[in-house]
Amino acid sequence: MTALLEIDALGVSFDQYDRGLRRRTVVALSGMDLTAHRGELVALVGASGAGKTLLAHAVLGMLPPNATETGEIRFDGRPLDVPARRALAGREVALLPQSVTFLDPVVPVGRQVRRSAELAGLPDPRGAATAALATRGLGPEVARMHPHQLSGGMVRRVLAAMAMMADPSLVLADEPTPGLPEEAVRAVLADLRRTADEGRAVVLITHELSGALEVADRLVICRGGRTVDEARPADFRGGGPSHPYTRALWRALPANGFGLPEDA
Numbered sequence: 001m002t003a004l005l006e007i008d009a010l011g012v013s014f015d016q017y018d019r020g021l022r023r024r025t026v027v028a029l030s031g032m033d034l035t036a037h038r039g040e041l042v043a044l045v046g047a048s049g050a051g052k053t054l055l056a057h058a059v060l061g062m063l064p065p066n067a068t069e070t071g072e073i074r075f076d077g078r079p080l081d082v083p084a085r086r087a088l089a090g091r092e093v094a095l096l097p098q099s100v101t102f103l104d105p106v107v108p109v110g111r112q113v114r115r116s117a118e119l120a121g122l123p124d125p126r127g128a129a130t131a132a133l134a135t136r137g138l139g140p141e142v143a144r145m146h147p148h149q150l151s152g153g154m155v156r157r158v159l160a161a162m163a164m165m166a167d168p169s170l171v172l173a174d175e176p177t178p179g180l181p182e183e184a185v186r187a188v189l190a191d192l193r194r195t196a197d198e199g200r201a202v203v204l205i206t207h208e209l210s211g212a213l214e215v216a217d218r219l220v221i222c223r224g225g226r227t228v229d230e231a232r233p234a235d236f237r238g239g240g241p242s243h244p245y246t247r248a249l250w251r252a253l254p255a256n257g258f259g260l261p262e263d264a
């Protein structure tokens with residue numbers, strides 16, 4: 001079956017001008033490969049700066065104007081140019097953003113969720129917003145709150161309500177768990193697993209290998225702007241993964257009793 005999302009040798013570089021107004025090119029991505037099928041949860045794992053967010057932004061057609069892209073992104077077998085990606089974004093393709101700054105600090109939560117429902121073209125945005133919050137255990141009192149009044153876990157649930165509003169078939173979740181208490185981390189990961197089990201393709205962007213190993217069907221490991229390995233959770237049992245970088249990430253897990261790779 002054709003993968004819903006196919007990213008083939010994605011490269012991204014940025015044109016920058018230094019003080020002498022000399023142009024230089026900074027290569028950020030140089031060979032990212034990733035596929036995700038319907039019903040599948042794929043974890044994109046890599047350290048900070050590896051290029052995970054850029055990959056998500058490329059899929060949504062959100063790269064800044066000074067970015068140059070190479071490679072190909074296909075959706076349901078069809079190559080997507082930037083306008084086609086923007087047409088899918090917020091509808092067929094949803095981003096669960098990395099940052100809470102995605103929410104407007106001065107607008108009540110309910111109104112922001114309603115706005116997503118309007119953008120998704122739903123006939124009753126107000127009702128849809130209330131229902132989306134309610135299914136995530138957030139009542140009308142939360143709708144009246146401002147973002148700073150929410151806990152980290154509640155913010156994630158509000159962002160999820162907004163991202164899922166249009167019933168997307170592909171969900172890109174960018175670092176949805178850092179800073180959350182253990183229980184909230186579990187809830188977010190379980191929610192993403194359920195999202196995939198309902199028939200959507202989910203890409204979980206994370207630098208936390210342990211969480212990825214619990215819920216992912218497949219892991220794509222990236223480093224320095226390129227994909228270096230692909231593995232399944234089963235590959236991490238027994239002697240562990242064979243690729244040296246994946247192995248270093250795995251050995252750094254507290255459960256394995258080893259230090260961070262830098263300490264070695």
Ligand SMILES: Nc1ncnc2c1ncn2[C@@H]1O[C@H](COP(=O)(O)OP(=O)(O)OP(=O)(O)O)[C@@H](O)[C@H]1O
Pocket residue numbers: 014026028029046047048049050051052053054055064207
């Ligand atoms: N607009 C930009 N101009 C120049 N370089 C950029 C730009 N945006 C990102 N980069 C660079 O691209 C690289 C990848 O960034 P990206 O945000 O995708 O990393 P990441 O894997 O998401 O990291 P993190 O885990 O910290 O979120 C970084 O080295 C970053 O500095």
Ligand code: NI
Pocket residue numbers: 052053054098174175
């Ligand atoms: Ni990021």
